[in-house]
Amino acid sequence: MEDSVSGFISSLEQKSSVGQGEDAAAAGMLAEELTAIRSIYGDDKLELMDSSGDALKKGKAFVLNVPLTCNEQEISLRLRIDLPENYPTTLSNPTLQLLNRYVGNRKVDTTAHDVIASIFSKDTSTGIVWEKNTAMLFEGIEYASDYLREWYEQGCKPDDSPETNPTDAQVDDARPKNPEVSSTKSIPVVCSDRVVERKSEFLGHAAQINHPDDVPIVLSSILESDKRIQRATHPLIHAWVCRTSDEILHHDCDDDGETAAGTRLAHLLSVLGVENAIVVVTRWYGGVLLGADRFKQINRVARQALTRAQLVSPKTS
Numbered sequence: 001m002e003d004s005v006s007g008f009i010s011s012l013e014q015k016s017s018v019g020q021g022e023d024a025a026a027a028g029m030l031a032e033e034l035t036a037i038r039s040i041y042g043d044d045k046l047e048l049m050d051s052s053g054d055a056l057k058k059g060k061a062f063v064l065n066v067p068l069t070c071n072e073q074e075i076s077l078r079l080r081i082d083l084p085e086n087y088p089t090t091l092s093n094p095t096l097q098l099l100n101r102y103v104g105n106r107k108v109d110t111t112a113h114d115v116i117a118s119i120f121s122k123d124t125s126t127g128i129v130w131e132k133n134t135a136m137l138f139e140g141i142e143y144a145s146d147y148l149r150e151w152y153e154q155g156c157k158p159d160d161s162p163e164t165n166p167t168d169a170q171v172d173d174a175r176p177k178n179p180e181v182s183s184t185k186s187i188p189v190v191c192s193d194r195v196v197e198r199k200s201e202f203l204g205h206a207a208q209i210n211h212p213d214d215v216p217i218v219l220s221s222i223l224e225s226d227k228r229i230q231r232a233t234h235p236l237i238h239a240w241v242c243r244t245s246d247e248i249l250h251h252d253c254d255d256d257g258e259t260a261a262g263t264r265l266a267h268l269l270s271v272l273g274v275e276n277a278i279v280v281v282t283r284w285y286g287g288v289l290l291g292a293d294r295f296k297q298i299n300r301v302a303r304q305a306l307t308r309a310q311l312v313s314p315k316t317s
Helices: 004-018 021-041 110-117 137-155 168-174 214-225 261-272 293-308
Strands: 046-048 060-070 073-083 095-098 195-197 200-208 234-243 249-254 277-284
Touching: 004 021, 004 046, 021 046, 021 060, 021 137, 060 137, 073 137, 095 110, 095 137, 110 137, 137 293, 195 293, 200 214, 200 293, 214 234, 214 277, 234 261, 249 261, 261 277, 261 293, 277 293
Parallel strands: none
Antiparallel strands: 046 060, 060 073, 073 095, 195 200, 200 277, 234 249, 234 277
């Protein structure tokens, strides 16, 4: 038996194939977007609130169950998606609403609700700028997921202020431990400019490496170069890749407590086609949750450091 979402998509596809003009275009784009969302999150994760009436003229509301991993806990977010009439060929933006009262064991506050509600906007300083005729639901859903993951994880920590001074033991724990690495070897490390985004600060480092053993040397060098880096909330988010003389490609990454950040740096190295390099990003959390915007700044300083280290050309970056 066909579920309500499948039936709705079928009606959109039919409208797109037999219709003309803006209505047909809107139906086709929405059908493709809903199909993609179901393929990403699962057919049973998207619910249609009301299947009655015209597929486009009335505007539609959906509920999406989004799986989220926070601090090794599996959490389900329930997001209501309200589409305006004739989405996405309208100037009116869609809206998201968080239906959860709790994320994990943390009660959702007014700020979190307001951030999710304002994700799609015409304000370039917050959220995602809504553009007519553009499929942006997935981007908005991911923005909400990233924001709520960070919101939850920061709420579970007693104090994430960048001014917090760690104990000597905490600093030692942050240092790579490899007794076989020679402390006399020096590897040049290049820095990016410091970038500040809503009180959070980001700094990138990059270096050329020729062997996996070079990685802890670079990380130790960065930590020792500035005591403020040792006190950062996330001092050593990094990814590296190198091809050794035996033609084996080695690679690894580390989030350093910033969920998914190391993986994204590894993806950046892959996209840029970089080999024999390490890129490291330090973040000082400033007390304001950035959501997905933090990844933009992490990528920004990482790219700049790689370019300055001449590990990637300015055109490629």
